[in-house]
Amino acid sequence: MTLSLTDSPAFSWKFLESYLRRYDVHAARHLELLGEVRSRLEAFDLGRNADRAASFLCDKDVSREGEAAAGSGRLAAAANMAEELERLRYQLLNERAAALGEEDLRATEELDRIYARLVDRRTPDGRRARRLLWNPDFARDAVERLEQSLDPALPLEALTASARRLTEEHFAPESGDRPGKGGRHRVLLYAPLYLSNYCVNGCVYCHFRFDNPMPRIHLSPERAVEEAEYLVARGMRHILLVAGDYPQLTGIDYYVSVVDALRRRFAGQWTVEIAAQSTASYARLAAAGVLGVTLYQETYDLSRYAVLHPRGPKTRFDRRLETLERAAEAGIRRLGLGILLGLAPAAEDARTLVRHALYLRQRFPHCTLAVSLPRLHRPPEGFAVPHPVDDATLVRLYCGLRHALPDAELVLSTRETASLRDYLAGVCVTQLSAGSSTAPGGYGDRAAGRAAAGGEQFPVNDERPVEEAAQALRRQGLAVVWESA
The missing domain is CATH 3.20.20.70 (Aldolase class I)
Structure with a gap:
């Protein structure tokens, strides 16, 4: 199945599509995953359902009475997507480790932003260790x-x-x-x-x-x-x-x-x-x-x-x-x-x-x-x-x-x-x-x-x-x- 992802105001879907097609040997499956994730985000507004989103990772059913079965299924599906998205990100970091450049960092940071939205992560900043830990200007006073x-x-x-x-x-x-x-x-x-x-x-x-x-x-x-x-x-x-x-x-x-x-x-x-x-x-x-x-x-x-x-x-x-x-x-x-x-x-x-x-x-x-x-x-x-x-x-x-x-x-x-x-x-x-x-x-x-x-x-x-x-x-x-x- 061939998917074409268009950009939304929040995420650079087109950039990720181009990146995966060039560097990911499993691009077909992962483009399909991104399409599913985007549909999930558009259909399920995490900002107005924070109580459900907060339970994604623990796979808890916190849906209202009368929606228990359907809510549990939605949460399980979102949790599975989140785990697969996390695995994709680490696969790319591992495969590109020897030549990790700005484009790779952008792709992995974009995937992290999407993951954060999917699970309603509450920390204000994303995962940027690769960008900062070898930067001599970061934490300069402490290192001195x-x-x-x-x-x-x-x-x-x-x-x-x-x-x-x-x-x-x-x-x-x-x-x-x-x-x-x-x-x-x-x-x-x-x-x-x-x-x-x-x-x-x-x-x-x-x-x-x-x-x-x-x-x-x-x-x-x-x-x-x-x-x-x-x-x-x-x-x-x-x-x-x-x-x-x-x-x-x-x-x-x-x-x-x-x-x-x-x-x-x-x-x-x-x-x-x-x-x-x-x-x-x-x-x-x-x-x-x-x-x-x-x-x-x-x-x-x-x-x-x-x-x-x-x-x-x-x-x-x-x-x-x-x-x-x-x-x-x-x-x-x-x-x-x-x-x-x-x-x-x-x-x-x-x-x-x-x-x-x-x-x-x-x-x-x-x-x-x-x-x-x-x-x-x-x-x-x-x-x-x-x-x-x-x-x-x-x-x-x-x-x-x-x-x-x-x-x-x-x-x-x-x-x-x-x-x-x-x-x-x-x-x-x-x-x-x-x-x-x-x-x-x-x-x-x-x-x-x-x-x-x-x-x-x-x-x-x-x-x-x-x-x-x-x-x-x-x-x-x-x-x-x-x-x-």
Whole structure:
């Protein structure tokens, strides 16, 4: 079927038709999709039916009495169109990634505008990460503060003192959290709960990669509850659910069932660090009670990214880049981002990370940002860390993030040693994992005195029990909290 799309005052349909005919191998189907979308928009005025439009992604039936069946069908059709339109946009970004130019950006931004109208997206600006994150004029002042922090001519003592003052200013403890008159700033303790280490991706630096011979473990929702019991017994109330990317086992239905099981059993805050999901899937997680989504770009260097991620869904750079935007648009309120230090030149990646954080802040001012700098220590056999980062540079990077992003949570995992973690917590870090296992089922193995079955994502360097880590923070006059504000 051949369609010809004429322009409307709102959207450049003719431009998209021309673009797809030239660059899209599936142009016939996608032109048909655009025709259906346009008909839908013209027939169903989203501006006068915001209550229906707001439910597209969650697929809820909110139609009036007497229109329930027809309304449900319309919503389902619109939701399916929205998901297909989103997939088309990422297909084009992926296929054109090597030669992405102004025409490509215009096409993907136009598709995003149409998508936004179709789902009645309420954020004022569209997805423009590709246009802004590598623009040296965007967030220039913040990037300059980062660069000043990395300058070895600036004495480390002066840098850490300034970072400490900013942290105390923006993260003063609540009165009930203060451990006496010496309380300086608050630090959130959390724990990861690994659900599955099955993964179809080929990330060359990761122990979970598909071809790494390791024990593979996948927890049922019931087993996840058992693991959470160990964490809750130690005082944990903020728990990060982590899993590899294996759609056959870890699809959205699985995650929703796990979160439902956990919330029926425990009070607390649940966040996820899982494979990139669609907007509709994030809406389901938000509806299930998920507070936050963490997803690291690993590196913002496109050429290095391609070499480091040779296989699997994670090869799609732009879909990953916009993940946190999809999550926020779907109702997630806490966004975790970061880079994996060691994969690329640290300063270069950190500059783009700062721009990414401020871009997200600009689009979603109501969301909390949590920024992390995990560092590669002991990668899988056969992978040599190409750009190692020493302790002094790590300290400067964290202080630089504090100066560039004064009110962002800064996160540090048990990849690092106890002494370095305690030091950075006293300077600028506001969120620490503690008592962590990075293997599915690891807490139960530890509690039962069993030898670990293997299957860790990365080695843990700070093996202190939760309470010991908490006491070390309190001795510095820091306020330990168990839930985020």
